[in-house]
Amino acid sequence: MEILFKLLRDKGVRHIVKVIVFDLEAPPHSDESIERCLTGFKSIEILDWRKVDLCPETIFKACHNVVELHLWWSGNNGILMAWSAPGGLAKFPRLKEIYIHQTQYIESVERDKKNLQLFKERLRKERMASRPQEYRPEERLKLAQSGQALPVTVLEMWPDISINDSDTSYAAHPSRSLATYRPQLNQTASRYRRHQWLEIMDKFAAGIDLIDLASVDPPDISPEDVRIALIDDGVEITNRNLTNRIYNGWTCDTGYEGDGLEGIPRPYTSSETQHGTFMASTICRICPKAKIFVFRLDVVSTPGKRAHFTAKSAADALELAIDPKRKFDIISMSWTIAKNDQNSVDLNRLQVALKKACDTNQVLLFCASPDGGEMAKAQAENFDPYGCNDAGLFKIAAATVDGIRIPMAGSHHNYSLPGHEVEDTNQSAANGISDGQQIADHENSGLKTGSSIATALGAGLAALIIHCVRLSAAYMHSASHSSAAVTSNELTTGSKGTEATSSRLLGPEALDQIKRPAHMRRVFNHMISDNNSTDRFIEVWEFFAGCGDELKKQGRQIKTLKLNIEDAREMGAPDVDEMVKELQKRNDERMMEIVKLAFRFISI
Template identity: 30%
Template sequence: MIFKQPVQFVQHHTQSELLKVPNIDSDYEDDDLTNSPVQLVARDEVQTTFDEIISKICNKTLDLGSGRSRAEFLTQYGHFLDQMTRMNGESFLHVVASRMAHSTLIRYVVRKKRHLLHHKDTSDRTPLYVAIEYKNDAFVDAVLKEINDMDLDLLLRERCENGRNSIHAAIQHSLNKDCTLKLIRKASDITLSTSDNNGLTPLHLAVDYDRSSASQLDIVRALIARGGGAFDKYTTNPPDLSVYEYHNYTREKSHRRADGAKAVETSLLELRSGVIEDRKASVGKARRPFDELPVDQNAHRERQSRDKLEQKYFNTQQHNMEAPLRTVRRLEERTEMSQEQDIATYADNIRQEIKLCYLRSTFESAPGRYIRDQLAASKFLYGANIRNVNLSFDFSQGPLTISKDSFEESYSHMVFDETLRYVSFRPTLLQKPPGPAPGSRLAKKLAQTLKQDQGPNDLVFFFNWLHEKKVRHMLKVVVYDVEDAPHTDAAIEDCLRKFEIDTLAWYKSDLNPQTLFNACRGLKEIYLQWSGNMSILKAWGEPDGLPRLENLERVHLVWNAEETSEKSQQVISALEHLQIRLNQAVGEINAARRHGAVNGNQIQQRKPIVVDKLEIRASTYGRHANTVGPPNVLANIGKRRLQPNRWLECIDQFADEIQNVKVPLTDIPALKGDIKVAVVDDGVDIHIQSLQGKVIGGESFDRGSLDGYGTSPYYISGGGHGTMMADMVCRVCPTAKLFVYKLEMHSNPDGGPRQISAESAALAVMAAVRQKVDIISMSWTIRETEDNYNSISALRDAIRAALDANILLFGAASDKGAVTEIEYPCFYDRRIFRIGAATADGRVYDPTGNPQHLSFIFPGHSVAPRNPYLEKGLPIDSEEKSGSSISTALAAGLAALVLHCIRLGILQAEMEMRQTGRRSSTAVRLSDFEKAKEYYGMRSILRGLGLNEDNQKYLEVWKRLDGPAKRLRSPNGEMTPLEIIAGLARDLVSGIADH
């Protein structure tokens, strides 16, 4: 193979320089008037020598087949090989890489002058990089044969133009697939995960949508198999994209480009059609002057006949010209559609390969690698994750009993990826709707049709719900079944057969292998709970047992040693027998495959099945009683005597009325949605009645979980604190919609309250900012220490972003008395409302300290939930609690209530404008709403609600709310509920002072 040799003059001059060459035939009369010396270009002897060598090789006048000829070659040209060309700084290997595929020459020069491989030309390229760019496979093969693996990896890692290495180049320039795979297999993970100047790794380039093909899928798989370091790299241009996000970015870019091209083509066709119509019209127009001349009827008929002939001829000619074009265009369109479909199919495969590889890696640990868990996976797949896509569903801490309606309402907001990394369920009783009366005809009929072997099937509902949520693939499924009444085999099949499952841990003793085959035959890994029955152990090892699961690679045998009747040594022997029997079955399967294959080397050999021994697990759950709590707690609920609190009574009465005021429809974007409040705490139990349907999103930043497989879910509160805070927000503003962000908690070494991770707080606040919430409620404090300095810095940045976005921030004051001035979030900026606790009569709660350091004080002493959390299966919380954290949640709820009232006031003014065509001068305007969403505007409004005369920090809300609440409760017909709220809104915004 010989590459084209460039013409020197043209190669070394640009087009503009060639145009400047003087025309010797033009005016030259004055040329002899000057006596300038001739400037000769110095001859590039190195380039000439390189050309001479290549010419001799091509003409076969230089033979390197023998040792003697190679020695003579080195004697004659050796001193030139170490030199570089003057123009491009190229070594001899650069020149050969771009122009010649002579394996013997390349291998000999590489062997004698290996250092030349690391020399870079003026374009910052190594010879290997140039060879890849020119698709010189012979050069690449020669280097692979002559360089050992360690040196080759260093060569491949050399950063060349745009910071890209040779693996980048192989992807970018579409090097032959076989050569590319050879290079990838020789490269280390460090080389494969190197980023170029734009932050793109070779894997980023490989997953580009437009490159999608069968061979590219193989290349992507090879890159991942050699090392997944690229999974932890994010781009800089475009900014902060993972490999997965970069694929989606190029996909969207390609689709936009295709849509634009189709639009241009359509415009050209329309234009062309218009030209044809104009030509048709022009034929008629050209004859009009003649048509208007006075002629006799015979002449007119002759002219009409002639016109028809002309028109027929024109149409025939047009059809003859366009018919082949239409045929060609249809063929081109079909080819393009086929190519687009192929690209889309392989692109989908590549994207799924990336997703599955990353998600599976979150269950593994590797030294020196970034943390890969569910939080990292969420960022990898969705970046900021504005849609709050969930990658798991953990119901292992859910309620013991729940109704279908309650479950669906609580979790209706959840959005899932079609592939979940983890799903877990505890034994949960699904509350059934009331049945027929005992003894009725329907009851007797149901009793007659009830099968004797029918058992619990409650989980079928939950798995069907996941399927309705578009979940199709689950990497790990864990189910803690009830020991004394487990799900039937039929129910297990109904739960699982709709999904593709990698790993299953359904803790029911002695699972039937046929059930597993029917339910999830694609299993790779399984946890089997064993009762000690030797016959079931034998059944698992039979060829028609576990070996029927074709992808099965590992079995974890789980049993309770105390409950197993067999002796320990007998159990170990039985397990060893299971291992041997499974491998024998796999061997028989592989032998049968080889026997039935045409070419034994082409069949897929099954791997041995590994059995993990001596897995010990505690006893499974027993059937729980259908109770709502301990008897002593239940008895005390009716006896509790809550301390009278005028503030809470006023708020409760007003909240009961305003939640019934219908919100009018509007086209104003800022007024369409409800007020959004972010509750940043330890999670929220969204099952309780007062919160059902009010949580519309969330995310957990708590990396701790009971089983270690995922983040602790945001829809379960770690200690009940976040649940009460959310309940207090919605108690004040029942129309508010909540985003829940769960913080990571650590035990206090001093034995005090749990400590909050500053890193998780920073992530949570930033997530709330991206979600564009109106209010952030933070009922906690964090102290800055040497250990969390960097995380506190990130928290400051997140708070600054929230303030810049005009989000109202409410933080709790310390309950330790004096303000320490080192506690976050309030310490960072005075525009954060620092909220303290007050007693029922409006005095400062003693632990809060001096009210002069606070923005406001709200009820925070002996406050209990308005309605105890009586949802079955959840902890009952009827105790009175104290502290500024409760006050903070009430303050955030009051701010949400204020914004909701102003929103209704604006909507009332809009309705009045449409009905009467005029707007009142005192009507609430959108600008008032925007002012109220800023710190100084909200501060003015809260002060205007009614500060008490003693300490000027306690808000006597009844001064503003009692009147509207009474009128809403007992309407007199003079004003609609919306008009009543609009009047209140006018009063609220009248107190806004310009800052």
């Protein structure tokens, strides 16, 4: 960053209206580096340097004439005391507004509220004490009454400081209480709890990955895989987590520059930033049976800015993806593009394509929060596809290990899923993409943060639910043609009954039903706890926690039994038929777990 600011100074820039620096990644800039970046300018009106717990003395040395200040707070009360202490923020002569953005939740909501209120009171008193006498209201009144000239108006120098804390725990999450709050004790504990959501889904995914659909699926019933269109910057198909999971793709890239390759499009089988690779592997982490079609977008790298997608390539890709002939079940878009005069035409195309897709009621559309902090609804609508007002979109925000929406995700979302310090199973994904959206790459830790991750998890979860229903429909069809017919009573109680057979309960109609956006939304809504109505965090424990280990165990036993049957046949053993019956029995037991789960999904 120092090079960039030096370039501005060398170009003769003296006044800056607003500075935004994303510095939440580890390691952040040092205080000395920040001072070197910002000194030398006559004025910086608005400072939003997104480093957690920024030192007030550093800010004063760098830009003491700041008018609006955004502070990113860890939740530590000691920092609030430092900001409001003598010689702290109160000594900034032109400071008028402070915005506090909370990045983690150490204390309870009630404790945070009390600490913030005391911070406001201390800062107000210290401001009054720090204000030079000639700028104090009572002194100015005396001067006015005596007819003497007044100094610069109080609105310009030493104004009262207003504090906006709408992006903190008690303001953003009023429904949380001590009874439901789970504090983040430390990073080690945080990692353990974070694994609770992902660990449950990892176990279930591992178990369902062992089920060979061909062994239970007649060719005339539900032969197609769950298809997902991933619109991103391409995917490295050599990634081991994506073997046999990328079935095709298309590039909307404008082509290489230089090296004699001008105009030759970059292939969808490579990734500019590895963001698309990470999104694809995250989707398949939750639904290993998903098949992904990759649409590669055009990536533009501008000096001093993060790489971003062009609106034209995004509109081109979405227009192709919504074609009913492609039969996509899900379209995943883990990015945002900010509107401006140059891209308005293409973003209008994108909006039209989104509405058209929603109107068909045939595809699930997932998109990410812009991760620009709390903003007004009108401002959030400046970021596409997130800004589209159609109710058919699934707008996803990142949440912490505790199921609390991260502040930078904003509050205009439909659902939140894990997206704060999520383990990267690839250990290779690079920094993220979009105007404002951050993928925090903690060096040497493999932890990633951003709503793009939560979006991929949401798309993967929807794909897994569809796959469970599809798998069950195929099994039911097979069972209805054998003596193993399953009844509705068995689905709900686990015991045999005499009611309608399962083929009428989980048939092709059920598969069509679960793919409808309205029904998938009902399933997601059912997974939201009453205590989490504000953040709308999707909890998976009720549906997936109980059977993940069992599925994995049964899968291994069945695999071993199949190998034993092959050996027995080669040896001409007399008990092969009994072993085959045992295999069928164990497979039926395993499939009944999936069938019961699928029945719950379609019954919501």
